[in-house]
Amino acid sequence: MILDDTDRQIVRATQEGLPLDPQPYHRVAEALNLDPADVMTRVRRMLDGGAIRRIGVIPNHYALGYTFNGMTVWDVDDARVSELGAKVGALDFVSHCYHRPRHLPLWRYNLFAMVHGRSKDAVERQVERIAELLGDEAHDHRILYSTRILKKTGLRIKETG
């Protein structure tokens, strides 16, 4: 969807969070010198148009005990990746699932599924379930554990543009 300058002002004012105030949209409107009803209309429009995925709490998986996150990557036939990706994405422990390009010969994996667990064992049991689901369709797979968070700031849009 196309955002205008006013939408972008709202994005900039709220991308780090909404004010924890009984009337958060009114506080945003005041800060931007806008009408609260206009702010709410624009936020609803951005929700409908997909610029906002959702509004609510963004949990910190690490602090909540989900300290193991495994990026699991699979090599499946390109012709079947859509069908197989839909099955893997439907598993209740998969938080993200994408088809991405290979970079041969270094990188042969074209299906990515992110899993989270409280232990390495928990993650490996989940990977076993994906492996069973894919069976012979998976020619190879790997689990890439994150060993360190180097940066985590979320989306930041620039002042201009």
Add this chain to the structure above:
Amino acid sequence: MMDAADRRIINALQGGFPVSERPFRDAAVELGLDEGDLIRRIERLQADGYLSRFGPLYDAENMGGAKTLAALSAPEAEFERVTEQVNAFDAVAHNYQRAHDLNMWFVVCSDTPGGVKETLDAIEAETGLKVYDMPKLEEFFIGLKFELDEKDAEDAA
């Protein structure tokens, strides 16, 4: 320390926060809390680090911009230097060290269509390393399913 109401907030309020005159009051009704209590609990969950943030989750690709996942292989001895160089770009939203030859994986977001490629080119120039671009070709539906149970509360306490 989290209690049952805190877990309910985390499970139920990952989306659907109302866009209304008094959204905390409206959301509180659903959770069996009052407005002030809900606001204070979110404040505390955020201060204690259980929440990264409270508010809208924006999607760069649906804002006329673009986003990608990229990886590079940083020599162990230069890992810290490369980390600083990559993190210095505002367009780099997340960056993780991962156990693989491709040992640095980062998400690049831009509010312009060409911004991602420009950033990846600039990272290659700055670090002197090849950057592997892995944009999503297709996204499979996953819904919202990060749920806390009793055990999580113990682990997180």
